[in-house]
Amino acid sequence: MTAPTLEGSALEGEPLSVHLRTATRTQHEEAEGTSFIGSLMAGDLDVAAYADLAAQHHAIYSALEAAEPFLRADRHGARLVFGELPRVRALEADLTTLVGPSWRDEVRTLPATERYAARLRDVAGTWVGGYAAHAYTRYLGDLSGGLAVKAILQRTYRVPDEAVNFYTFPGIAKPKLFKDEYRRRLDALPLDTDERERVAxxxxxxxxxxxxxxxxxxxxxxxxxxxx
Ligand code: HEM
Known part of the structure; x- marks a missing residue:
């Protein structure tokens, strides 16, 4: 018989999406509670600070989305590829508006971004479960709190529509329905309890x-x- 579960560990039979939500609750609160995010949401930063975040996102999503050929080649991984999600082109359009056409020469990636991108290169293009963990964290976040960030950028910082493509998903009319489908795809991955825990x-x-x-x-x- 399986040992009784500890808080945050994978319950036998618990869908991956449910486990991911509970297993990351504390980390979500921590991320949301950082002073950078708090100040961004309170309208206390400037557009240059948001442009810096967008530049970091560009490096991060470039690493995440480079995993696509690996996923497509895997029967289960292919179910996690959605044409509606990739964000790199959207970020490039935003940075062109926010920084200017030569943004590539003007932005720099922070050490934390380098570490994040290195982790993505290590796991997302070699392990479907690792990709699932990172894609869940980014895309479901973008389709949740990201929509609140978009509203603040537009209303408080007066960022024009041409610079919020990152938070705009033209192919997704109803984020809630899309997220439900994404969770079904996560839940269909053939993972045993140990691997579900590794993904968490x-x-x-x-x-x-x-x-x-x-x-x-x-x-x-x-x-x-x-x-x-
Ligand atoms: C401005 C800061 C943030 C706010 C206001 C926020 C808000 C929210 C809200 C309200 C939900 C629940 C949506 C729902 O139940 O459908 C959610 C879900 C989520 N957020 Fe955030 N969030 C923020 C930052 C972040 C960050 C920085 C990340 C990770 C990079 C993140 C990742 C996620 C994920 C993965 C979910 C889906 C949880 C699940 O249903 O399994 N969020 N967020």
Whole structure:
């Protein structure tokens, strides 16, 4: 018989999507509670700080989305490829508006971004479960809290439509229905309890990499960052 589960560990038979949500709850709160995100949502930053975040996202999504050929070649991985999701082109359009046509020469990636991209190169293009953990963390977040970020960027920072493509998914009319389908695809991955736990560990790592990035961005863009 399986040992009784500890809090946050994979329950026998529990769908992966349910496990990921509970297993990352604390890390989600931590990311959401960083001073960079708090200040962004309170309207206390400037557009240059958001442009910096978009530049970091460009490096991160380039690494994540480079896994596509690997996924397509795998019967189960292929079920996680959605034409509606890739964000690299959208970020390139946003950066052209936010920074200018020569944005590639003007932006720089932070050390936390380099670490995040390196982790993605290690796991997302070699392990379907690892890709699932990172893609879940990014895309379901973009389709959830990301929509609140978009509203703040437009209303408070007056960022024009041409620069919020990252948070605009023309192929997704109803994010909730899309997220339900995404969760069904995650749940259909043939994972045993041990591998589900490895995927949850990787998702916690993904959240931590985001939190580390927000802390570095706070050091650059906030006079006195309040993060621990
Ligand atoms: C501005 C900061 C944020 C806000 C206000 C926010 C808000 C939310 C909300 C309200 C949901 C629930 C949506 C639903 O049940 O359909 C959600 C889900 C989610 N968020 Fe965030 N979030 C923020 C930052 C982040 C960050 C930084 C990440 C990771 C990079 C993230 C990843 C996720 C994920 C993966 C989910 C899906 C959870 C699940 O249903 O399994 N969020 N967020």
């Amino acid at each position: 560990d990787e998702a916690r790592t993904a959240f931590r990499l985001n939190t580390d990035l927000f802390r570095e961005l706070a050091e650059v863009h906030l006079p006195t960052p309040q993060d621990p």
